[in-house]
Amino acid sequence: MENVLSSLFKSIKALGEKRFTVEYPEERESLPDSYRGMLRLDIDTCISCSACERICPNKTITMVEIITEKGTKIMPQIGIERCLFCAMCSEVCPPKCLTLTKNYDFETTDKRTLIKRPEELE
Ligand code: SF4
Numbered sequence: 001m002e003n004v005l006s007s008l009f010k011s012i013k014a015l016g017e018k019r020f021t022v023e024y025p026e027e028r029e030s031l032p033d034s035y036r037g038m039l040r041l042d043i044d045t046c047i048s049c050s051a052c053e054r055i056c057p058n059k060t061i062t063m064v065e066i067i068t069e070k071g072t073k074i075m076p077q078i079g080i081e082r083c084l085f086c087a088m089c090s091e092v093c094p095p096k097c098l099t100l101t102k103n104y105d106f107e108t109t110d111k112r113t114l115i116k117r118p119e120e121l122e
C-alpha cells in the first residue's frame with residue numbers, strides 16, 4: 001500500500017514538472033561538423049572502380065549493376081545497418097563522389113529498406 005501511495009505521489013508531482021524529452025522530428029539536435037550519417041553517392045561521377053567495396057572493413061558495400069544514360073555500370077550498394085560510419089570508403093573514393101552526410105533520419109521497422117541501392121543514395 002505504501003508503494004502504491006508513493007508511486008501515486010510521484011506521478012502527481014511529475015505532472016507539474018518540466019518535461020525533459022524534446023519533440024521529434026520538429027526539434028532536431030544540432031550536430032557537430034564532424035558528424036557522420038547516411039552516405040550519399042553522385043552517380044554521374046562514380047567511375048565504378050570498386051575501391052570503396054574493397055576498403056570497407058565491415059563488408060557493407062556490394063557493387064551492383066545499374067542502368068544509366070551511358071549504359072550499364074556497377075556502383076556501390078550499401079547495407080546501412082552494417083555501416084560503421086568510418087568514412088574509409090569516402091576517403092579512398094578517387095572522384096570523391098561517395099560522401100557521408102549529416103542525415104541520421106533513416107529509422108525503419110523494415111530492415112530490408114536499410115539496403116540502399118545506388119539510386120537511393122543520390
Ligand atoms: S563508412 Fe565505413 S563501414 Fe560504412 S560503408 Fe563506408 S567503409 Fe563501410
Ligand code: SF4
Nearest residue numbers: 046047049050052093
Ligand atoms: S563510389 Fe567512388 S570508390 Fe566507389 S566505385 Fe564509385 S568511384 Fe569507386
